Amino acid sequence: MHISRSTSPRIGRRGLLLGMSSLSALFCVQTSRAAPLRGGMLRSGMLHQKFMSVSSLLVPHKLNETIGMRTADAMIATVPDFPEHLEQLASFIEAKKPADVEELMEALADVSLKNAAQSIIESWYTGAVQGVSTISVISYEEALMFKVTSDVMTIPSYAISGPNGWTADAPPLSQLPIF
Amino acid sequence: MQLWHNSRRLDLMIQRSFFYTVTVCYFAAIALSATHPAKADPLGNPQRGQYLAVASDCVACHTAPHGQPFAGGLAMHTPLGVMYSTNITPSLSAGIGHYSLEDFDKAVRRGVRKDGANLYPAMPYTAYSYLTDQDIADLYAYFQKEVAPVDKKGPVTALPFPMNIRFSMSFWNMLFLNGKPYQGDATKSAEWNRGAYLVQGATHCGTCHTHRGFLMQEDLAHPLSGASLGTWYAPNITPDTVSGIGSWSDQDLTEYLRTGRLHGKAQAGGGMGEAVEHSFSHMSSGDLNAISVYLRSLKPVSDPNDHASSRFQQGHDLNPSVELRGVTPILDHNDNTASGAALFMGNCASCHGASAQGSKDGYYPSLWHNSVTGASRGDNLISTILYGVSRSVEGRQAFMPGFGGKSGDAVQLDDSQIARLSNFVFKTYGRPDVQVTPQDVALIRKGGPASPLLLLSRVGMAAGAILVLILCAVVFVIRRHKTINVV
Numbered sequence: 001m002h003i004s005r006s007t008s009p010r011i012g013r014r015g016l017l018l019g020m021s022s023l024s025a026l027f028c029v030q031t032s033r034a035a036p037l038r039g040g041m042l043r044s045g046m047l048h049q050k051f052m053s054v055s056s057l058l059v060p061h062k063l064n065e066t067i068g069m070r071t072a073d074a075m076i077a078t079v080p081d082f083p084e085h086l087e088q089l090a091s092f093i094e095a096k097k098p099a100d101v102e103e104l105m106e107a108l109a110d111v112s113l114k115n116a117a118q119s120i121i122e123s124w125y126t127g128a129v130q131g132v133s134t135i136s137v138i139s140y141e142e143a144l145m146f147k148v149t150s151d152v153m154t155i156p157s158y159a160i161s162g163p164n165g166w167t168a169d170a171p172p173l174s175q176l177p178i179f
Numbered sequence: 180m181q182l183w184h185n186s187r188r189l190d191l192m193i194q195r196s197f198f199y200t201v202t203v204c205y206f207a208a209i210a211l212s213a214t215h216p217a218k219a220d221p222l223g224n225p226q227r228g229q230y231l232a233v234a235s236d237c238v239a240c241h242t243a244p245h246g247q248p249f250a251g252g253l254a255m256h257t258p259l260g261v262m263y264s265t266n267i268t269p270s271l272s273a274g275i276g277h278y279s280l281e282d283f284d285k286a287v288r289r290g291v292r293k294d295g296a297n298l299y300p301a302m303p304y305t306a307y308s309y310l311t312d313q314d315i316a317d318l319y320a321y322f323q324k325e326v327a328p329v330d331k332k333g334p335v336t337a338l339p340f341p342m343n344i345r346f347s348m349s350f351w352n353m354l355f356l357n358g359k360p361y362q363g364d365a366t367k368s369a370e371w372n373r374g375a376y377l378v379q380g381a382t383h384c385g386t387c388h389t390h391r392g393f394l395m396q397e398d399l400a401h402p403l404s405g406a407s408l409g410t411w412y413a414p415n416i417t418p419d420t421v422s423g424i425g426s427w428s429d430q431d432l433t434e435y436l437r438t439g440r441l442h443g444k445a446q447a448g449g450g451m452g453e454a455v456e457h458s459f460s461h462m463s464s465g466d467l468n469a470i471s472v473y474l475r476s477l478k479p480v481s482d483p484n485d486h487a488s489s490r491f492q493q494g495h496d497l498n499p500s501v502e503l504r505g506v507t508p509i510l511d512h513n514d515n516t517a518s519g520a521a522l523f524m525g526n527c528a529s530c531h532g533a534s535a536q537g538s539k540d541g542y543y544p545s546l547w548h549n550s551v552t553g554a555s556r557g558d559n560l561i562s563t564i565l566y567g568v569s570r571s572v573e574g575r576q577a578f579m580p581g582f583g584g585k586s587g588d589a590v591q592l593d594d595s596q597i598a599r600l601s602n603f604v605f606k607t608y609g610r611p612d613v614q615v616t617p618q619d620v621a622l623i624r625k626g627g628p629a630s631p632l633l634l635l636s637r638v639g640m641a642a643g644a645i646l647v648l649i650l651c652a653v654v655f656v657i658r659r660h661k662t663i664n665v666v
Contacts, residue, residue, distance in 0.1 A: 066501045127504075137505035141498055141533035154538075159530045162542040163578060 047083060048072045050090040051120070057093055058101050058117055059124045061144060061179050070138050071123050078131025085116035147179035219312035221280060228321025231314055234381040234466070235307065236458040239450075240264045243333070249326055250274075252333030255301055258409060258630030260338040262301050270328035283319045284312075288360075290352060297348035299336070300395065309361040309380030355396040367476075374473025377466060382458065384474075387413035387450055395630070404480035409627020410566070411449035412558035414490070414550065419479035421489050432471040433464065439570050439577065442541045444491045445550040446577070448563055452570035460572045484555040494547030494608040496534035500524055512590050519603025522596055526582065527604075535608050542577070545608075552609025560601050561615060561623045564592070583624060594620040 051072035055063055075082045092113065098104040101121075108114045123129045127143030129136045146155040151171045154160050160168050232238070241264045243252035250273075251266040268274040275283065275293075282293040290304035291297055298304060310318075337343060361376040378384050389397040390406040404423075405415035417423040424432065431441055439447035439455035447455045459467065499520035510517045512525055524533070530543045537545035546552050551559045567581030567588070584591035592600065594617040601615040622628060 064501055070501075070505075139501055139504050141500045141504070154532075157529055158532065159538055159543060161538055161540050162576075165540075165542065168539070 047076065047086065050086055051075070054086065054089050054093060054117075055120055055124065057098070057104060058121050059144065060101065061124075061147070063124065064139075064142055067124075067127075067139050067142055071120075071129060074129035074131075074136040074138060075119070075123065078129060078134050078136060079116075079119060080132060081112070082116065082119075085113055089113055089117060144179065147177060149177075150179065151175070151177045219316050221316050223280075223313075223316035223318070223320030225317070225320040225324045228317035228319070229325060230462075231310070231318050231381055232321055233458055233461045234377065235318075235383070236454055237267065239453050239457050240301075241267050247327070247329045247331075249322070250329035250331060250333070252331075254334075256626045257301065258627065259342050262299060262336045262338065263334045264301075266329060266331065266333055267322060268326050268329045269323045270330045273330050273332040274328060275322065276328060278319075280316060280319050283322070284315045287315060287318065290348065290356065297345040297352070299338075299345070299348065300351065303383040303386045305356055305397070306380055306383035306386055308357045308359070309376065311360045314360075314381075351394065351396075354394070368472070370469045370472050371476060373466065374469035374471070377470055378473050382454075382470065384416070388416050401480050403474070403477060405482070407558060407627070408450065410558070410623050411451075411562045412554070412556060413451070414554065414559075415480060415482060416474060417477050417480045418475045419481050421487055422482040422485045423479055424474075425479060426489060426491060429468065429471045429475065432474065433467040436460075436462075436467050436470065437464075437572075439572055440541070440544070443545065443548045446544050446568070447570060448551075448559065448568045449566070452568060452577075456570050456572055482555070486555075488610075490550045490553035490555070490610070492548060493553035493610050494549075496536050496545070496547060497607055498534040499603075499607065500528075500533050512592075515596070517596070517599075519599040519601075520607075522592070522600040523603055523607075526590055526592070526600070530579070535604075546604060547608040549609070552604055555610055555613060557601055557605070557613055557615040557619055558623065560604060560609075561597060561620050564597050564600065565620070565624055594618075594624065 048069055052063070052065070052068045055068060075086075088110075092108065093104065096104075096107055098107055105114065105117065108117065119130070123138070125143060125145045127137065127139035127145075129138060141155060141158075143155075146153075152168055160166060238248055240253055240255070241249045241251050243250070243254075243264075246252055247268070249266070249268045251264045253264045255262045255264065266274040269276040271277055275286075278286070278293055285291045286293070286298065286302075286304070288304060288308045288310060290300065290302060341347065361380055363372045364375070367375075385397050385402055387408060388403045388406060389399070390401060390404060392398050403416050406413050415423045418425040420426050427435075427441070427444070431444070435441040435445060435447070436455065436459040438460070439452055446452075503520060503524060507518075507521055510521060510525070517525065523535075527546075528535070531537055531546055532543070535546035537543045551563060554560070563579065565581055565583035566585070567583075568577060568579040570577045580590075581588045582590055582592045582597065597620045598615045598617045601620075602613075605611060605613040605615070
């Protein structure tokens with residue numbers, strides 16, 4: 001029997017998880033003064049638009065606009081120097097036009113910008129924004145870390161099947177869910 | 180609002196264990212062969228009788244929760260008061276053991292007991308009047324020979340005056356009782372005729388799905404176009420593509436009847452869940468096909484309230500948590516400040532999914548593309564939340580807990596919470612213009628509105644009595660006047 005194998009490089013489930021965890025490990029908490037969390041009003045100003053466009057390069061998945069606005073709010077409020085870093089990231093991307101997140105990360109020389117980019121990725125995957133002394137929860141059900149295994153597992157506290165139903169069909173590992 | 184026969188089903192929420200281990204196809208084959216018997220065999224065939232008893236769903240009413248099959252005692256909360264089903268086991272002391280075939284026939288097809296008293300139409304004898312002589316003989320043989328006698332009399336029905344005068348039912352019968360067995364239509368196929376015979380007779384679909392007139396008779400001008408049962412609403416099952424089930428294929432319909440659900444369209448709850456559990460899921464595929472053929476040949480009835488938009492295609496997935504998570508503080512389920520969206524996330528989403536998408540295997544249905552949330556009235560959503568769903572088919576139970584505060588309900592929501600939750604669900608996942616008020620929920624929690632018949636008949640009688648008194652007085656005065664004149 002002939003088995004066809006894709007020759008184009010693909011991100012596997014395992015590779016993605018490993019990549020995510022190494023990205024998280026690289027992330028370090030910056031030391032600066034903490035700004036208080038401002039109230040939950042959603043804004044869609046220039047900074048928020050920049051957050052979404054930077055995010056779309058950093059996280060190549062379907063991104064929820066509302067979560068993006070709320071994440072941007074929280075990061076602006078609690079992550080030190082985030083507005084400046086975001087502006088610089090946006091300008092850098094505008095100038096260098098990297099093809100994908102890997103290319104961007106390699107091209108970024110400034111560690112603080114790298115950290116800012118990683119914190120954006122982290123917030124989309126974990127659904128939380130880590131400030132200096134605060135963690136703001138933005139999403140749980142839509143946190144991207146659960147999407148990778150969404151073809152097999154539902155996220156904790158959500159049912160897979162009927163009462164006490166814990167079994168599910170195991171799809172082939174080579175097919176990463178599209179999210 | 181409706182009827183006697185169906186509001187009782189509410190009390191059957193608790194799953195019953197059943198004794199249907201019959202090989203249904205065998206009986207179906209026998210049953211199929213004898214829709215129009217030339218001459219009835221008075222001895223009857225108990226196996227065919229058993230199939231007919233299943234198709235007629237006798238057990239649904241004539242068995243109390245956790246009770247012995249056919250021993251009666253089920254309380255039916257009707258708009259006219261509480262009625263109790265009777266013991267129809269062959270017990271000589273408590274059941275119908277002393278009934279002759281003619282007595283049995285009179286009860287099932289004419290609504291008259293052995294002692295001559297009329298039955299209330301909670302017993303769907305108007306539908307069973309379409310059964311043939313052979314059907315009656317077979318049912319009689321089954322009940323007398325195969326059903327275990329239970330020597331226990333249930334509670335006696337005592338409706339308030341004037342409905343306790345059973346004789347009044349004979350006038351009702353004169354008006355509304357069909358007098359003869361099913362008459363075949365030679366211009367139609369055998370399958371259509373079989374379907375018509377089943378739908379009008381044994382399976383008595385119209386008992387729930389046909390709107391009832393003032394005297395609680397079925398509105399035969401618009402059969403099966405949907406009717407309220409006080410709590411649940413039996414929807415339009417005519418082949419109208421918007422208001423009915425015209426968008427369903429034959430396969431869809433038979434799958435729904437056999438399993439009680441159709442992925443992405445509908446699930447059977449309330450009385451229909453029981454009808455599937457006790458009756459349709461045990462019927463032969465030939466009979467289910469025949470029912471489908473007949474139903475799809477009916478006159479489509481359109482409901483202007485549906486605004487040309489089918490109940491099966493409303494809404495889409497949406498995750499309310501993206502605006503709640505981290506913003507709304509953690510609330511107790513009794514917290515009255517919880518919004519509809521918060522109530523949804525706290526009570527519904529763990530099973531139906533954060534975007535109400537349901538589970539992948541279809542066990543938990545999605546709340547969009549769902550006949551309950553797509554309906555143009557709130558009855559079925561309110562009833563589902565209040566009473567839950569429990570339907571066992573082929574050893575698999577479909578279960579949703581109620582939130583109305585019955586024993587076994589983990590969470591009790593009050594009327595205003597259920598109204599807020601229902602409005603959120605309709606607006607987000609269903610038909611957005613449906614409005615539910617706490618009063619609507621309170622009414623369905625109570626079992627639906629009482630019939631105006633009771634009050635009207637009492638008022639009518641009081642008015643009649645006053646009229647008679649006035650007449651007497653007039654006659655008395657005239658006589659006295661004459662007497663005085665003579666003197």
